[in-house]
Amino acid sequence: MLDTDVRAALDEMVPVLSAGRFSLLTGAGLSTDSGIPDYRGPGAAPRQPLTYQEFVGSEPLRRRYWARNHIGWATMHHAVPNAGHRAVAAMESAGHLTGVVTQNVDRLHEDAGAVNVVDLHGRFDAVVCLQCGEVYTRAFIAVVLAELNPGFLDAVAAAGGAAAGPDADAELDHEQLIGGFRVARCPLCGGMLKPDFVFFGENVPKQRVERAYAMVDSATSLLVAGSSLTVMSGLRFVRKAARDGKPVMIINRGATRGDGLADVKLEAGVSESLGYLRRRLDQEVAPGAGDRVQ
Incomplete structure (x- = not known):
């Protein structure tokens, strides 16, 4: 269960995310709830x-x-998709996303049913x-x-x-x-x-990067979930969105290299937070459902 402060921060994101379609950048912090360790989490x-x-x-x-x-x-x-992966797939299906750019190689977004996914670092x-x-x-x-x-x-x-x-x-x-x-x-x-x-010291294929940029360019905002943004392969999309004047929101346990560019930074569980956002975005589409959001 998310505490009151976390829910308040997520509620602050909802009007921004629902103002159009947003792009989503995910990292290893999303897959830890599926039993896959990350490199830099707490x-x-x-x-x-x-x-x-x-x-x-x-x-x-x-x-x-x-x-x-x-x-x-x-x-x-x-490993199987967790509630966060399922929430992302549901948000895509509902038309909230321009697409998902993931730094993970585990394919759990696709296993959960997401379709428009750039596996930035491969599979x-x-x-x-x-x-x-x-x-x-x-x-x-x-x-x-x-x-x-x-x-x-x-x-x-x-x-x-x-x-x-x-x-x-x-x-x-x-x-x-x-x-x-x-x-x-x-x-x-x-x-x-x-x-x-993609190994460390190896370049992400150009076509993959261009497709990811297109997702960010066609979005009205960018949400980062579960990434420390330590490597430039992910940070560049945050910098691009910020340069273009698009709101950037980050959910991650621990500091990230993009914190200074974020309009909202929240330290909280990623899968729970994405599940909450999915329900709140559904509420925006169907007003009056607020009492069901937990």
Whole structure:
């Protein structure tokens, strides 16, 4: 249940969001309620993500990455949308959104029923060959990795398991298990395989960025939900909306790099807040429903 102050701040957003269609930028803070850890939320352990240059340039680091990803996939692909994802899909269906730009790779917006979504950083359920460009499902690569590494997941479990990390990663420090892990190659050309999402140090594809800008440009306001805006890939849309004189509202636990540009900043649970906003926006369409909003 949201407290009175949070509800008051959300009520302040409603007239702005209902004045037209708004664009929505989401980050890892939205998916924590689905059991997926984030990088920078309150209580998150410090992390040093593997860069694209490290991935392609070091066989040991690539082996370590795939060993951890093999475990992380086993957890992440079972995640299901939470109330926040469902609220977003409902707001889109009701015509409140120009679209969703998400920094998450978990595809939970789509699983919840959202249609017009830009997966800014890619998607965890696909793998691409860096040599020939062939794209495979991550489920298929999971089978290949299991065949190359029989008993690996059982050995990890016997060694105490591994905690789930962001972006289908896992906390695995058993060097004896990692050292023997066999990495899959492209079945077509033998090339290097990489999950089809944007690593640190890698650029977001231009067409994807342009589509996201179009969503922001066609909106009357921008709502950010669950992102610290630490990386420029998301912050640029906040800066663009602010430059264009469009109201910016942020819901996130903890400070963000966009706080100075926000017309309203709220520190609150993201999924609950989005659910409340959905109900209040429905009320704007159907006056008299206010007593049902909780």
